Amino acid sequence: MIDKLEFLLALSRERHFGRAAEACGVTQPTLSAGVKQLEESFGVLLVNRGSRFQSFTAEGERVLDWARRIVGDTRSMRQEVHALKHGLAGRLRLAAIPTALAMVETLTTPFRARHPEVQFTILSRTSIEILTQLDNLEIDAGLTYLDNEPLGRVTAVPLYSERYRLLVATDAPLGDRESVTWAEVAKVPLCLLTPDMQNRRIIERLLRDTGADPDITLESDSMILLYSHVRTGRWASVMPARLAATLGLTDTNILRTIPIVEPEASHTIGLVAPAREPMTPLTAALVAEARRVAPMLID
Amino acid sequence: MIDKLEFLLALSRERHFGRAAEACGVTQPTLSAGVKQLEESFGVLLVNRGSRFQSFTAEGERVLDWARRIVGDTRSMRQEVHALKHGLAGRLRLAAIPTALAMVETLTTPFRARHPEVQFTILSRTSIEILTQLDNLEIDAGLTYLDNEPLGRVTAVPLYSERYRLLVATDAPLGDRESVTWAEVAKVPLCLLTPDMQNRRIIERLLRDTGADPDITLESDSMILLYSHVRTGRWASVMPARLAATLGLTDTNILRTIPIVEPEASHTIGLVAPAREPMTPLTAALVAEARRVAPMLID
DNA sequence: ATTGATCGATAGGGTTTATCTATCAAAATG
């Protein structure tokens, strides 16, 4: 029964019987049969199929909601019993927005010191993907914006404020300034994240709010790529202050990180976990760690 | 998997492998194997067995907690999907304390008018049993005291106040009074519910608080039995005013129901349902009905 | 139109799992 519900969850993620089956480690006929069995036991169609997967029926969506809950609780149960016997162990699956990746360490390092048996999987995802994967039980928690776009039903622990700085070579235009305005930044060619990232949308909105039409010369979904370009001193970018500091970009003598004012924008970044009570022991422990660490980060 | 969790729940109710098996509609070896399988899958013993069932281990108690939740959610899911297709249907399992039995009708009648497909099973139980059975998913909701002894994690909807009256023959001692005190009642031989009932404990406390040692000539766990004795006019009892009215005891000319004062005691009785969110559609509908009916009952 | 690829359903068969009856050994009961 619970396996079948997992089939259904996989199907909602993949929207494809074959791939869902593969994700569950069974063959496609097995998954098809499982779904069909659920449908028969409920006496209702759950999936609208044409010659392929189309969508879930209204009943299917309700069952999905319950399935997420039941499957999640079942995992929590297993984890909790295991923790009772062997202490906190297992793998925490996290996802973070690219600009927060460098901050994950502030959470994982003290956590790991406290719970040495716990392992991590950490993925770089957009803020939207993080929320979806949280819903689908694909990750246990995420690091993302708390205050910009709607979050849905999650537990959120604020960790720090993202403030923006222009990253530019000392000998480039604006390179000698103590602070710059968004209007000035909007006139410089920039390299930024791709538009599916919330950070890019935030920065682009700030730039456009000045009335300008910014020139985004280069975009990427990888901070490493942006970082490597900026390091050459020949590219300018806008980065969260804390991220630039973590990457050591502030200490070179060819580069400067200049506060951007007018307006002095800031967005809160924090840990998000499913708003389920109780959480899995691992997730609960991570949230506890976040609450412990937060006071040392918030400025 | 979920079946096995049901085995475990049955075992926690019955504390006996054979009876638990019977309750689940399987044979004892099947249930034993199911429990054993759970233990193997968790890698932990869940039940302390000697030559018979002794108790659950710490891990077993945790698993039980989760099992209640998971099994409950699974039932809710089935019920909800069924309700989506066929409207609200199924069987509501209720329990009420004996003094509230006559009041159940004020809830079931309008409920039934609204949802004709719903059937009822209504049991007479002590307030303690009601709470236990609520926890164990044996009943969907109960009617019991809300304000006297601790309730635990439940959703409560106050329905009415229980006030106490002396039920006595007109030609018996105290039979001619407009009101009597608890001290006076304590001197008369009484027939009351058995001491496992909260109503009896409440009344007995009120009587003893006067300093007297009341003479409880006859006790029973059945209101019908008390009722039939009181009807003869030869026995006195203490009954909730509303109950006496419902039973038509106030209209005979050999009997009188006399308000008991000093102190004018009252206790709130209401509907209790598991504090789980969301509830099963049936339970949710019953709670809604209770909230609807309550204003017409509370004086 | 024809072909090739994709997708999900179906058929058939082998393996595993579930559950039953019957029985046993250990404790508890009297």
Add this chain to the structure above:
DNA sequence: CATTTTGATAGATAAACCCTATCGATCAAT
């Protein structure tokens, strides 16, 4: 000490599960 109660175990049978192979429908590209 005999009897009953309780849960575990053995063995047989039925059910369920899940695989491989294949089919029919659909869609895209020639």
